[in-house]
Amino acid sequence: MAEQIFAATIDYQQLSANASSIIKATGVPLMAVVKADAYGHGLIPSAQAALTGGAAWLGTAFIDEAVKLREGGITAPILAWLTPPTTDFRRALEFTIDLSVSSLEQLSAIISASEVIRVRPRIHLKVDTGMTRGGALDEFPVLVSALGELLDEERIELVGTWSHLACADEPKNPMNLNQYSRFISALEYLESEGINPGIRHLANSGAIVHFPNFAFDMVRAGLLIYGYIPGAITTQRVRVKPVMELSADIALVKRVPAGATIGYGATTRLPEDRYIALLPLGYADGIPRRFDSELLCTIGGIRYPLIGRVSMDQVTVDLGAQTSIKAGDRAIFFGPDTGLTADDWAMAAGTISYEILSRLGARIPRVAR
Numbered sequence: 009m010a011e012q013i014f015a016a017t018i019d020y021q022q023l024s025a026n027a028s029s030i031i032k033a034t035g036v037p038l039m040a041v042v043k044a045d046a047y048g049h050g051l052i053p054s055a056q057a058a059l060t061g062g063a064a065w066l067g068t069a070f071i072d073e074a075v076k077l078r079e080g081g082i083t084a085p086i087l088a089w090l091t092p093p094t095t096d097f098r099r100a101l102e103f104t105i106d107l108s109v110s111s112l113e114q115l116s117a118i119i120s121a122s123e124v125i126r127v128r129p130r131i132h133l134k135v136d137t138g139m140t141r142g143g144a145l146d147e148f149p150v151l152v153s154a155l156g157e158l159l160d161e162e163r164i165e166l167v168g169t170w171s172h173l174a175c176a177d178e179p180k181n182p183m184n185l186n187q188y189s190r191f192i193s194a195l196e197y198l199e200s201e202g203i204n205p206g207i208r209h210l211a212n213s214g215a216i217v218h219f220p221n222f223a224f225d226m227v228r229a230g231l232l233i234y235g236y237i238p239g240a241i242t243t244q245r246v247r248v249k250p251v252m253e254l255s256a257d258i259a260l261v262k263r264v265p266a267g268a269t270i271g272y273g274a275t276t277r278l279p280e281d282r283y284i285a286l287l288p289l290g291y292a293d294g295i296p297r298r299f300d301s302e303l304l305c306t307i308g309g310i311r312y313p314l315i316g317r318v319s320m321d322q323v324t325v326d327l328g329a330q331t332s333i334k335a336g337d338r339a340i341f342f343g344p345d346t347g348l349t350a351d352d353w354a355m356a357a358g359t360i361s362y363e364i365l366s367r368l369g370a371r372i373p374r375v376a377r
């Protein structure tokens with residue numbers, strides 16, 4: 009293997025362990041959400057690790073992501089939920105990918121595709137309970153009656169009924185109970201129409217942590233399987249540990265005299281002679297260019313602050329007035345063994361761990377630990 013100048017090293021065994029501990033905590037089957045290259049952790053190996061840990065289902069945003077899983081040899085049920093009208097539903101049906109339906113228009117596009125290839129579509133009816141993204145709202149009753157007819161004619165399979173929460177990381181937000189009761193109402197409506205909702209699923213990572221009674225027949229966990237908790241809180245309920253370490257070899261170490269400025273914009277002027285390390289990762293790799301507070305990395309177990317602006321491919325680190333660190337030594341930006349996490353970065357950059365993880369650039373190799 010070519011030498012890794014930088015890498016996102018992933019502990020897939022820990023990912024499996026995270027999946028099992030979610031299953032243990034909730035007591036229901038787990039859909040592991042692996043959209044966006046498994047939040048930056050590598051689609052296929054992450055999906056496999058989640059399945060090894062006991063996940064029964066996989067969830068993706070797009071059909072292309074789901075097809076990649078099938079082509080990677082994965083046979084577990086997969087739900088893809090983001091399907092614009094231009095979507096190739098035939099491809100989804102050929103690969104036995106479950107589809108979410110929020111509108112009559114989507115439903116009829118799926119039915120047309122199924123008539124061509126003679127496959128019975130596997131549908132999850134999505135209810136908008138207040139998130140106001142996907143999900144049927146005004147159209148819900150007509151959609152239900154259309155589904156009812158198709159079910160009677162055995163032209164579809166209603167595999168599940170589901171919805172998505174807007175505020176599950178804020179346990180005190182009344183939105184949560186609101187959405188929960190709207191979901192219950194939707195299920196009752198289906199029942200009153202004599203329709204079996206199939207697998208009922210509502211909870212994301214936030215709900216798994218804060219709302220045990222939202223589990224229904226399955227939970228959908230993304231962030232938790234990668235070892236982070238929404239809202240960067242600590243919890244006893246689900247024991248997970250981050251699985252990714254982001255590291256890079258130091259490209260250069262040099263002494264820089266007092267008064268020198270560092271990087272674009274010459275924004276930082278050294279008050280005294282310092283040693284500076286150059287690291288070969290930048291904003292093109294997902295390191296945020298904007299920070300409100302200090303960003304740290306660790307070298308040899310000691311923390312050092314980044315200094316100066318983040319460039320496209322590189323950043324500089326302040327090693328202090330004396331150092332024994334040499335070019336070629338390894339710097340770790342965040343990782344389970346350093347005490348620095350994607351949450352630290354997120355807090356410094358005014359964002360969330362989800363964004364830090366999922367925006368790591370494509371040129372960073374994902375390497376199994």
Ligand SMILES: *Cc1c(COP(=O)(O)O)cnc(C)c1O
Binds near residue numbers: 043211213229230232
């Ligand atoms: C991304 C996503 C999830 C997973 O969310 P987490 O907060 O990462 O657990 C679940 N359901 C849907 C519809 C999603 O888009």
